[in-house]
Amino acid sequence: MNNKPYVIGIAGxxxxxxTFFLNSFLNHFDPSQVTLISQDDYYIPSNTKTQEENKLYNFDVPTAIDRAAFFKDISDLFEGKTVYKEEYTFNNPxxxxxxxxIKPAPILIIEGLFIFHYTEVNDLLNHKIFLDANEDVALERRLRRDLIERGYFEEDVRYKWVNHVVPSYNTYLLPFKDSCDRVIINNTDDPAPINQITDEICKELSEKIKF
Structure with missing residues (x-):
């Protein structure tokens, strides 16, 4: 790959x-045209902590991520190198x-809670997309996901929501909302609006980028 990729930052x-937005977006392209690197795969392993520490461990702070490794792999993709990374399974044994x-491609999507806060990553972004939802809607989705998919206890999910998730959002993501190129409010589980938005974005990109 001779030219640097067009970089889209997606946070929410x-x-x-x-997840649904990303899947809808990626389905518009051939795998050779787009690649995705996710901040979630760079969590510092929590198995170095005791069970009680893990229960209260705050994953929603920038220091929970191996920031240097995340940026190095992004840099490797810029240089046309393929990145091999073990996925993060959210401590599910x-x-x-x-x-x-993760192969280099003309379009590079960087996804994660702190991608705007990490200045070295933010400086690489050509187009910034901010996804948001009303807090009651977001909490309901979080509960549904963590209780069913990850087997967490409701008390722990609600504790983390109040003490970790919301403060982190307010500190590390919300301040960047107004500087993003597109803000998407997603308060419905109807896929049609998101599909329509990704159709529009991908049409714009296809006109801008020559594959």
Whole structure:
């Protein structure tokens, strides 16, 4: 790859529907045209902590991420190198982590809660997308995901929401909302609005980028 990629940064509050948005977005392109690197795969392993520490451990702070490794792999993609990274399984012992193969592509999507806060990452972004949802909607989605998919206790989920998730959002993400190129409010589980928005974005990109 001779030219640097066109970089799209996508961040949003917990429960804003980032996963569905990303899947809808990626489905518009051939795998050779777009690649995704996610901040979530760079959490510092929590197995170095005791069970009680893990219960209260705050994953929603910038220091919970291996920031240097995250940026190094982004830099490697800029240089046309393929990145190999073990996926993060959110401490679920029942899931065997896959080895991710992240290949360079003309469009690079960088996703994560702190991508605007990390200045070295933010400086690389050509287009910034901010996903958000009303707090009651976001919390309901978070509960549904963590209780069913990850087997967490409701008391722990609500504790983390009040003490970790919301303060982190207000400190590390919300201040960047007005500087983003597109803000998407996603308060419905109807896929049609998100599909329409990704259709529009991808049409704009196809006109801008020559594959």
């Amino acid at each position: 509050s917990s429960g804003s529907g980032k 029942d899931i065997k982590p896959k080895l991710l193969e």
